[in-house]
Amino acid sequence: MIGLIGGMSWESSAEYYRILNQGIRERHGQTASARCLLWSFDFAEIEELQHRGDWVSLEALMIDAARRLEAGGAEVLLICTNTMHKMADAVQSAVGVPLLHIADATAEAVKTANITRVGLLGTAFTMEQDFYKGRLARHHGLDVIIPDAADRSTIHRIIYEELVAGQALPASRDAYRAIIARLVDDGAEAIILGCTEIMLLVRPEDSAVPLFDTTALHANAAISMALAD
Structure with missing residues (x-):
């Protein structure tokens, strides 16, 4: 089960969802699709915190999302944005499943x-x-x-x-x-x-x-x- 920390923005998260499902279909047949969970943020809140430089609050939000996905059964986590990999190490330390770094x-x-x-x-x-x-x-x-x-x-x-x-x-x-x-x-x-x-x-x-x-x-x-x- 793939856990996606998305919504940053949803435009690119939609691409993640498309690529994952097309990839599984290509490998396992036309009715196959990806087993995944998506935690989707309101990017307006994320963008405001980014430009205020409040990375402490952003880190807490990312850790919370990662833990929720892990609790939901995710076996690998993806942060669906490059910028928010600023706190990738902290997120990885907070969960017991691997975080795949972009x-x-x-x-x-x-x-x-x-x-x-x-x-x-x-x-x-x-x-x-x-x-x-x-x-x-x-x-x-x-x-x-x-x-x-x-x-x-x-x-x-x-x-x-x-x-x-x-x-x-x-x-x-x-x-x-x-x-x-x-x-x-x-x-x-x-x-x-x-x-x-x-x-x-x-x-x-x-x-x-x-x-x-x-x-x-x-x-x-x-x-x-x-x-x-």
């Missing part, structure tokens, strides 16, 4: 492709703080580069003002394309879409180098883990 699932795919230098797109929290890019570097030996301050501000704004509301605007796609091109010019061999909503906007044809969609990689890694168990 950065680990992504890094394994990057390493399998024999890529070592990656550009990272995500919220300002994900790009600027150490919890994510530091894990990619320390645990997996990846060289991570991020956009400059102006580009980080653009990426963050589009995520919170548009993508979490399900809006994929042509002008924003053009902005992301230009940012990706600048990262490639800086030496990025691939781009990690380190926000689970970015896949709503960016497609492979928008980049001259491979894109690694953390949403799909995380969900598919969960399928492999669940089926192995």
Whole structure:
């Protein structure tokens, strides 16, 4: 049983649900679907706490959700957002079932492709703080580069003002394309879409180098883990 800590935003959580069920169908037949539980937050509350910097309250909410999913029978947990992996270690310590870290699932795919230098797109929290890019570097030996301050501000704004509301605007796609091109010019061999909503906007044809969609990689890694168990 896969436990999903979602609703951050529900746009990407819906993608997790779709990928999990399609993956199980492909492996077990057209009537098969994923055994999963979803705890879905009101993202308005989460977003407010994030921008207030109240990570203590956010950590308590995440731990509570994880414990509820474990009590409901979840055997593996997924935090369905990159940013909230800021408290992944605390969540893992609070439960007795494994938490599948989104950065680990992504890094394994990057390493399998024999890529070592990656550009990272995500919220300002994900790009600027150490919890994510530091894990990619320390645990997996990846060289991570991020956009400059102006580009980080653009990426963050589009995520919170548009993508979490399900809006994929042509002008924003053009902005992301230009940012990706600048990262490639800086030496990025691939781009990690380190926000689970970015896949709503960016497609492979928008980049001259491979894109690694953390949403799909995380969900598919969960399928492999669940089926192995």
